[in-house]
Amino acid sequence: MKRGLLVLAAAFVLAAAGYLLCPRPELEAAYPQSRAFFDSQGRLLRLTLADDDRYRLHCPLERMEPRLIQATLFYEDKDFYRHPGVDALALARAFWATYIARSRRVGASTIAMQVARLRWRLHTGSLPGKLHQILRALQLTRHYDKDRILEAYLNLAPYGGNIEGIQAASLIYFNKTADRLTLPEALTLAVVPQNPVHRNPATTNGFANLQAARNHLLDRWLRAHPKDCHLNGFFDLPLSVRHPSRLPFQAPHFVNHLDAELLPTKCRIIHTTLDLHRQQTVEALVRAHIARHASEGLHNAAVLVLDRRSMALKAMVGSADFFDDAIFGQVNGTAARRSPGSALKPFVYALAMDKGLIHPASLMKDAPRRYGGFTPENYDQRFLGPVSAHDALILSRNLPATRLQALLGEPGFQGFLQQAGIGNLKPAEFYGLALCLGGVEVTMLELTSLYAALANGGELRSIRMLADGKDAAEPRRLLSAEASFLTMDILKDNPPPESHRIAAMAHGANQVAWKTGTSHGFRDAWAVGICDGLVVAVWVGNFDGQGNRAFVGRSAAGPLLFEVLAALAPDRGWTVEKDVNFSQLNLRQVDVCALTGELPGKYCRHTKKSGFIPGVSPIRVCSIHRAIPVDTATGRRACMHMPGKTEMRVFEFWPSDLLSIFRTAGIVLKDPPPFGEDCRLDQQATSGLPPSITSPQAGLVAAMNSESTSTRQVPFLAVADGDVRRLYWFVDNRYVGASPPGQPLMWTARSGTFDVRVVDDHGRAASTTLTVEWVR
Incomplete structure (x- = not known):
């Protein structure tokens, strides 16, 4: 007897030690979780599967409908808060009925025991399995309070098929989170875990069994809660349950993009900035646009819509059809790197304004020019000659843009793009002056962010995709507010596509500051526009890079841009100036020569207004219009003015490269007369401007083949x-x-460093240095 007591005491001590020393187990964190994505209005976009192909979404107990918790306890374990995790009396009754009397199989699992079974996937149909379950339940109650165990149960319990946990079940079956369940819905879900196969809400037989079990629970509920008797009628109404196969699959590219971005985080309930209504509107417009132009070879497009004030992304359409494998529909065009064509040019002009190189009316040369081995051309392979910066940007001329990029200095345009966060950038030397013509690849997200910076006064802000704003970084200033406004003020004058010009002229129509881009080989057509609070970017092309001459920014992407803006930005007469506080900007409107854009000299006959940044914009007096003395007897130019013999006449002195273009275009200008024979060369040299050598370029090293005379020119x-x-x-x-x-003079080169000098026929001169190196 004494020995037996000792054995019993030792067993008790061992059991107590085991209970006290058992390790703290993980609960539902041991299982992978789904993610639920919601739009800005709380509408479900998608519920993803967990890594084990189950729908499982953690929900804290305090975010569950209290009546659901009460009903679950009432149905599953009404003494949950009174027993220590295992109900000994219930276990004894079940053991007697199942194994001794063999009358029927009786269950006695508490919620803690069910958590143990679900957590460790236990097989409890045998005595060893049941004992393992009991020990695990005691382990749980040793380390966790009852609320935490109840929370784990409601997050692990099966609710039919591959659905686990109350949050996933609530979202799937009733399209709402677990804190918004009604009493009929709460009682319905409370009875599913006890028999999830026969009470599966998604099957016909399961739904019938489910209603019977719920009605039985309702009778017990109303006896315990008589104050809810007035709700009895609601239980007679048809219960609408969504089948898991009808779960929403909205904004697929956006959800996939965000899901990949959030992979390292534990975020499971994701409230986004996307507006589902706008998303569906844009998707419909893209489908209609592609259908209308399918005969032209337009089969794919992408669109991004951004609220530029909050930087919240409102719509992302990555392709014309996510499910169309023929167009690689699952590729996200808004995140793919493509050539933007001329869509980057506005930022070259804005930078040039900030550096004091130009203002909107500055005269620029759309004339042939060679930069080392690079000779840029225009889209139409023509040259306009003198053109204002305003018109050069609107007409998207390549030569003025490359000239501005060449004049930017350090860190240059590549440095600007690097500061703007453009990814995968190579060194500036890799791109050369083709950078502003689409030589670099950007994503639509990056390009839209740049245009939003233009609309936000030159301040670059991160695009927000999460409603809580935690994905926003500190803003960075890229451009001055003045240069940003002047650039947008130019872009607003870009005429809309032909199909939208009548609508654009309507009373109350919004202004649109927009720019197009067409990549080399007609592989990408772009249009990006700013209107009211929106920035919208459109891309048309093929993901396999195949070109199509129909892929031109203005005609292929421009109409879709204006359709999206017409649908999303109601006409309220918005203008570029509307959001600008001019009292805080260092801007003036000044008179400039209408022909040259420079400050008017006394011989400029016509002037116009231009935006001007005091202390920054270039201050040059017009040199095209000049008064020269003309001999009244001979009509030739005199060396000096002699009243009575000469009179002062005004002529336009255009540089030779522009004069050549005028002649090619058939424009006849009145040339200044030649000097009289009595004018000495030193007298002629004091008037006018000296030549400017364009070839060879200063500092350029010419590498030539010494064996070929033809290549030594x-x-x-x-x-x-x-x-x-x-x-x-x-x-x-x-x-x-x-x-x-x-016209060039071809010189046969030899190895060495040479001083090259040019003198015009009036004695004005310029010089540069040329280095020639032989290569084999």
Whole structure:
């Protein structure tokens, strides 16, 4: 007897030690979770499967409908808060009925025991399995309070099929979170875990069994809660339950993008900035646009809609059809790197304004120019000659843009793009001056962010996709507010596509500041627009990179841009100036020469207004219009003004490269007369402007093949003043030949470093250095 007591005491001590020393187990955190994505209005976009192909979504107990918790306890374990995790009396009754009397199989699992079974996937149909379940339940109650165990049960309990946990069940069956369940819905879900196969709400037989079990629970509920008797009628109404196969699959590219971005985090309930209504509107517009233009080879498009004030992304359409494998529909065009064509040009102009190189009316040259081995051309392979910065940007001329990029200096346009967060950038030397023409690949997200910075006064802010704003970084200033406004003020004058011009002229119509882009080889057509509070970007193309001459920004992407803006931005007469507080901007409207954009000299006949940044914009007096003395007897230019013999007449002195374009275009200008024969060369040299050597370029090293005479030719070319007829070239002070302005003189090179000098026929000169190196 004494020995037996000792054995019993030892067993008790061991059991107590085991209970006290048992490790703290993880609960539902041991299982992978789904993610639920909601739009800005709380509408479910998608519920993803967990890694084990189950729908499982953790929900804290305090975010569950209290009546659901009460009904679950009432139905599953009414003494849950009174027993220590195992109900010994219930277990004894069940053991007697099942194994001794063999009358029927009786269950006695408490909620803690069910959590143990679910957590460790136990097989409890045998005595060893049941004992393992009991020990695990005691382990849970050793380390967790009752509320935490109840929370784990409601997050692990089966609710039919591959659905586990009350949050996933509530979202799938009733399209609402667990804290918004009605009493009929709460009682319905409370009875499912006890027999999830036969009470599966998604099957016909299961739903009938489920209603019977719920009605039985309702009778017990009303006896315990008589105050709810007035709700009895609601239980007679048909219960609408959604089948899991009808779960929403909205904004697929957006959800996939965000799901990939959030992979490292534990975020499971994701409230996004997306507006489902706008998303569906844009999707419909994309489908209609593609259908209308399918005969032209337009089969795919992508669109991004951004609220530029809050930087909240409102719609993301990554392709025309997510499920169309023929167009690689699951590729997200808004995150793919593509050539933007000319869509980056506005930022070159804005930077040039900030650096004091130009203002909107500045005269620019749309004329042929060679930069080392790069000779840019225009889309139409024509040249307009003198053109204002305003018109050069609107008309998307390549030559003025590359000239501005060349003048930006350090850190240059590549440095600007790097500061703007454009990814995968190579060194500036890799792109050269093709950078502003689409030589770099960007994503639509990056491009839209840049245009939003333009609309936000030059301040770059992160695009927000999460409603809580935690994905926003600190803003960075890329451009001045003044240059940003002047650039947008130019873009607003870009005429809309032909199909939308009548609507754009309507009373109350919004202004749209927009720019197009067409990549090399007609692979990508772009249109990006700012209107009221929105920035919208449109891309048309093929994900396999196949070109199509129909892929032109203005005609392929522009109409879709204006359709999206018409649908999303109601006409309220918005203008670019509407959101600008001019009292805080360092801007003035100044008179400039209408022809040159420079400050008007006393001989400029016509002026116009231009935006001007005091202390920054260039201050140059117009030099095209000049008054010269003309001999009244001979009509030739005099060396000096002699009243009575000469009179002052105003002529336009255009540089030779622009004069050449005028002549090609058939434009006849009145040339200034030649000097009189009595004018000495030193007298002529004091008037006008000296030549400007464009080839060879200063600092350029020419690498040539020493074995081939034909490849040893170096072109000498210079831009001369409007009164020059002949240019004379010298190498190391030796005369090598003459050429008309605008035409090259070909010089046969030899190895070495040379001083190249040009003198015009009035004695004005310029020089540069040329280095030639032989290669084999």
